[in-house]
Amino acid sequence: MTKIFAHRGSAGTHPENTMVSFREAERVGADGIELDVQMTKDGQIVVIHDETIDRTTNGTGWVKEFTYKELRKFDASYKFAGQYGFCPIPLLEEVLSWGKQTKLLFNIELKNGFIQYETLEEQVIQMVKEFKMETRVILSSFNHNSMARCHRMAPEIETALLYMESLYEPWKYVQAIGASALHPYHATVNESLVHEAHQHGVAVRPFTINKQAVMKKMFGYHVDAIFTDYPEKARNVLKTI
Ligand code: G3P
Ligand code: CA
16 A cells, blocks of 8 residues: 655645654654755754755755754744744754654754755764664665665665666666665656566655645556645545545
Protein backbone atom coordinates (compact mmCIF):
# COMPACT_ATOMS: atom_id res chain seq x y z
CA MET A 1 0.00 0.00 0.00
CA THR A 2 1.29 3.43 -0.94
CA LYS A 3 2.32 5.48 2.10
CA ILE A 4 1.35 9.12 2.60
CA PHE A 5 4.08 11.53 3.67
CA ALA A 6 2.86 14.90 4.86
CA HIS A 7 5.03 17.43 3.07
CA ARG A 8 6.43 19.95 5.59
CA GLY A 9 3.65 18.54 7.76
CA SER A 10 0.10 19.29 6.71
CA ALA A 11 1.45 22.35 4.91
CA GLY A 12 -1.64 22.94 2.79
CA THR A 13 -3.72 23.74 5.86
CA HIS A 14 -1.20 24.59 8.61
CA PRO A 15 2.05 26.60 8.87
CA GLU A 16 4.72 24.53 7.13
CA ASN A 17 7.50 22.83 9.10
CA THR A 18 6.01 23.63 12.51
CA MET A 19 4.89 21.37 15.34
CA VAL A 20 1.21 22.19 14.73
CA SER A 21 1.60 21.11 11.13
CA PHE A 22 3.30 17.86 12.15
CA ARG A 23 0.68 17.12 14.82
CA GLU A 24 -2.09 17.72 12.30
CA ALA A 25 -0.43 15.29 9.88
CA GLU A 26 -0.46 12.61 12.56
CA ARG A 27 -4.08 13.39 13.47
CA VAL A 28 -5.32 12.89 9.89
CA GLY A 29 -3.53 9.60 9.46
CA ALA A 30 -0.31 10.34 7.56
CA ASP A 31 2.21 7.49 7.58
CA GLY A 32 5.14 9.85 7.63
CA ILE A 33 6.31 13.43 7.76
CA GLU A 34 8.69 15.19 5.41
CA LEU A 35 10.68 18.09 6.85
CA ASP A 36 13.59 20.28 5.79
CA VAL A 37 16.67 21.10 7.84
CA GLN A 38 19.15 23.97 7.88
CA MET A 39 21.76 25.03 10.45
CA THR A 40 21.95 28.10 12.70
CA LYS A 41 25.00 30.25 13.50
CA ASP A 42 25.51 28.30 16.73
CA GLY A 43 25.29 24.92 15.00
CA GLN A 44 21.71 23.96 15.88
CA ILE A 45 19.70 21.92 13.35
CA VAL A 46 16.46 23.73 12.63
CA VAL A 47 13.40 22.72 10.64
CA ILE A 48 12.83 25.26 7.89
CA HIS A 49 12.68 24.98 4.10
CA ASP A 50 14.40 28.16 2.93
CA GLU A 51 17.92 29.43 3.65
CA THR A 52 16.30 32.65 4.86
CA ILE A 53 13.40 33.22 7.25
CA ASP A 54 11.73 35.83 5.04
CA ARG A 55 9.01 33.76 3.33
CA THR A 56 7.79 31.71 6.29
CA THR A 57 8.24 33.94 9.35
CA ASN A 58 7.70 37.53 10.46
CA GLY A 59 11.47 38.09 10.42
CA THR A 60 14.08 38.61 7.77
CA GLY A 61 17.63 37.31 7.24
CA TRP A 62 19.69 34.16 6.77
CA VAL A 63 19.10 31.18 9.04
CA LYS A 64 22.89 30.71 9.31
CA GLU A 65 23.31 34.22 10.69
CA PHE A 66 21.02 33.76 13.72
CA THR A 67 21.68 31.81 16.90
CA TYR A 68 18.78 29.51 17.76
CA LYS A 69 17.83 31.72 20.71
CA GLU A 70 17.44 34.64 18.29
CA LEU A 71 15.62 32.56 15.68
CA ARG A 72 13.12 31.18 18.19
CA LYS A 73 11.59 34.66 18.60
CA PHE A 74 10.18 34.70 15.07
CA ASP A 75 6.71 33.41 14.30
CA ALA A 76 6.51 30.75 11.58
CA SER A 77 2.70 30.99 11.52
CA TYR A 78 2.30 34.72 10.97
CA LYS A 79 0.65 34.15 7.58
CA PHE A 80 -2.20 32.37 9.37
CA ALA A 81 -3.14 35.55 11.27
CA GLY A 82 -3.07 34.14 14.78
CA GLN A 83 -5.14 31.03 13.92
CA TYR A 84 -2.52 28.75 15.45
CA GLY A 85 -0.97 31.14 17.97
CA PHE A 86 2.78 31.67 18.03
CA CYS A 87 4.67 28.87 16.23
CA PRO A 88 8.45 28.94 16.53
CA ILE A 89 10.82 27.33 14.05
CA PRO A 90 11.37 23.92 15.68
CA LEU A 91 14.66 22.21 16.38
CA LEU A 92 15.08 18.82 14.69
CA GLU A 93 15.61 17.47 18.21
CA GLU A 94 12.16 18.72 19.24
CA VAL A 95 10.49 17.01 16.27
CA LEU A 96 12.26 13.69 16.82
CA SER A 97 11.58 13.80 20.55
CA TRP A 98 7.84 14.14 19.82
CA GLY A 99 8.01 11.82 16.79
CA LYS A 100 9.58 8.99 18.75
CA GLN A 101 6.34 8.70 20.74
CA THR A 102 4.32 8.25 17.52
CA LYS A 103 4.32 5.57 14.84
CA LEU A 104 5.29 8.04 12.12
CA LEU A 105 8.14 7.72 9.64
CA PHE A 106 10.34 10.78 9.06
CA ASN A 107 11.89 11.99 5.84
CA ILE A 108 14.56 14.51 6.76
CA GLU A 109 15.55 16.53 3.71
CA LEU A 110 19.02 18.03 4.11
CA LYS A 111 18.99 21.49 2.56
CA ASN A 112 22.63 21.46 1.64
CA GLY A 113 22.45 22.26 -2.05
CA PHE A 114 22.82 26.03 -1.98
CA ILE A 115 24.72 26.33 1.33
CA GLN A 116 27.25 23.68 2.32
CA TYR A 117 26.77 23.39 6.09
CA GLU A 118 29.99 21.65 7.06
CA THR A 119 28.70 19.35 9.81
CA LEU A 120 25.03 19.03 8.87
CA GLU A 121 25.23 15.39 7.76
CA GLU A 122 27.21 14.25 10.83
CA GLN A 123 24.92 16.09 13.24
CA VAL A 124 21.69 14.83 11.69
CA ILE A 125 22.96 11.24 11.67
CA GLN A 126 24.17 11.52 15.26
CA MET A 127 20.78 12.81 16.37
CA VAL A 128 18.86 10.07 14.56
CA LYS A 129 21.11 7.52 16.28
CA GLU A 130 20.67 9.17 19.69
CA PHE A 131 16.92 8.81 19.30
CA LYS A 132 17.39 5.25 18.01
CA MET A 133 15.23 6.09 15.02
CA GLU A 134 17.50 4.66 12.32
CA THR A 135 14.75 2.43 10.91
CA ARG A 136 12.11 5.18 10.93
CA VAL A 137 14.12 7.86 9.15
CA ILE A 138 14.86 8.42 5.46
CA LEU A 139 17.50 11.03 4.63
CA SER A 140 17.12 12.81 1.28
CA SER A 141 18.70 15.65 -0.65
CA PHE A 142 19.03 17.17 -4.10
CA ASN A 143 22.77 17.04 -3.27
CA HIS A 144 23.57 13.47 -4.27
CA ASN A 145 27.20 13.64 -3.10
CA SER A 146 25.80 14.38 0.33
CA MET A 147 23.61 11.27 0.18
CA ALA A 148 26.65 9.19 -0.82
CA ARG A 149 28.49 10.59 2.25
CA CYS A 150 25.52 9.87 4.52
CA HIS A 151 25.34 6.30 3.21
CA ARG A 152 29.03 5.80 3.94
CA MET A 153 28.64 7.24 7.44
CA ALA A 154 25.45 5.36 8.34
CA PRO A 155 24.47 2.60 5.90
CA GLU A 156 21.74 1.54 8.35
CA ILE A 157 19.79 4.75 7.62
CA GLU A 158 17.95 4.83 4.32
CA THR A 159 19.02 7.50 1.82
CA ALA A 160 17.05 8.83 -1.15
CA LEU A 161 17.85 11.00 -4.17
CA LEU A 162 15.68 14.00 -4.95
CA TYR A 163 15.57 15.14 -8.58
CA MET A 164 13.53 17.32 -10.92
CA GLU A 165 14.28 16.03 -14.44
CA SER A 166 13.93 12.57 -15.97
CA LEU A 167 17.03 10.40 -15.50
CA TYR A 168 18.10 7.46 -17.67
CA GLU A 169 17.86 4.17 -15.75
CA PRO A 170 17.95 6.02 -12.40
CA TRP A 171 17.94 2.79 -10.38
CA LYS A 172 21.53 2.15 -11.54
CA TYR A 173 22.56 5.58 -10.36
CA VAL A 174 20.81 5.07 -7.00
CA GLN A 175 22.55 1.75 -6.49
CA ALA A 176 25.97 3.19 -7.43
CA ILE A 177 25.52 5.81 -4.70
CA GLY A 178 24.30 3.25 -2.17
CA ALA A 179 20.94 4.95 -1.82
CA SER A 180 17.73 2.96 -1.84
CA ALA A 181 15.07 5.25 -3.22
CA LEU A 182 14.18 7.77 -5.89
CA HIS A 183 12.30 10.91 -4.82
CA PRO A 184 11.41 12.39 -8.23
CA TYR A 185 9.31 15.36 -9.24
CA HIS A 186 5.95 13.67 -9.91
CA ALA A 187 5.65 14.78 -13.56
CA THR A 188 8.69 12.64 -14.47
CA VAL A 189 7.09 9.46 -13.08
CA ASN A 190 5.34 6.85 -15.22
CA GLU A 191 4.27 3.27 -14.65
CA SER A 192 7.31 1.72 -16.33
CA LEU A 193 9.73 3.77 -14.21
CA VAL A 194 8.04 2.50 -11.05
CA HIS A 195 7.99 -1.07 -12.35
CA GLU A 196 11.67 -1.05 -13.40
CA ALA A 197 12.77 0.61 -10.15
CA HIS A 198 10.90 -2.04 -8.15
CA GLN A 199 12.48 -4.81 -10.26
CA HIS A 200 15.83 -3.40 -9.09
CA GLY A 201 14.77 -3.13 -5.45
CA VAL A 202 14.54 0.67 -5.55
CA ALA A 203 11.61 2.53 -3.97
CA VAL A 204 9.86 5.45 -5.73
CA ARG A 205 8.32 8.31 -3.76
CA PRO A 206 7.25 11.24 -5.97
CA PHE A 207 6.75 14.82 -4.74
CA THR A 208 4.68 17.03 -4.28
CA ILE A 209 1.20 15.81 -5.18
CA ASN A 210 -1.78 17.90 -4.17
CA LYS A 211 -4.33 17.22 -6.94
CA GLN A 212 -6.74 14.32 -6.54
CA ALA A 213 -6.29 13.15 -10.16
CA VAL A 214 -2.49 12.95 -9.79
CA MET A 215 -2.83 11.18 -6.43
CA LYS A 216 -5.05 8.56 -8.11
CA LYS A 217 -2.57 8.15 -10.96
CA MET A 218 0.37 7.64 -8.59
CA PHE A 219 -1.58 5.21 -6.40
CA GLY A 220 -2.39 3.30 -9.61
CA TYR A 221 1.33 3.09 -10.42
CA HIS A 222 1.89 1.56 -6.96
CA VAL A 223 4.50 4.10 -5.94
CA ASP A 224 5.89 3.44 -2.47
CA ALA A 225 4.79 6.79 -1.08
CA ILE A 226 3.66 10.22 -2.15
CA PHE A 227 4.56 13.58 -0.63
CA THR A 228 1.57 15.87 -0.27
CA ASP A 229 0.64 19.12 1.45
CA TYR A 230 -2.83 17.61 1.99
CA PRO A 231 -2.43 14.30 3.84
CA GLU A 232 -6.10 14.15 4.86
CA LYS A 233 -7.22 14.49 1.25
CA ALA A 234 -4.68 11.84 0.15
CA ARG A 235 -5.93 9.45 2.86
CA ASN A 236 -9.51 9.89 1.60
CA VAL A 237 -8.47 9.35 -2.04
CA LEU A 238 -6.54 6.23 -1.09
CA LYS A 239 -9.68 4.81 0.60
CA THR A 240 -11.49 4.95 -2.75
CA ILE A 241 -8.84 2.95 -4.64
O1 G3P B 1 11.12 15.94 -0.45
C1 G3P B 1 10.26 16.35 -1.47
C2 G3P B 1 10.22 17.85 -1.61
O2 G3P B 1 10.10 18.40 -0.33
C3 G3P B 1 11.41 18.45 -2.29
O3 G3P B 1 11.23 19.79 -2.65
O4 G3P B 1 11.46 22.22 -2.39
O5 G3P B 1 9.54 21.08 -1.34
O6 G3P B 1 11.82 20.80 -0.42
P1 G3P B 1 11.00 21.02 -1.65
CA1 CA C 1 11.48 19.29 1.28
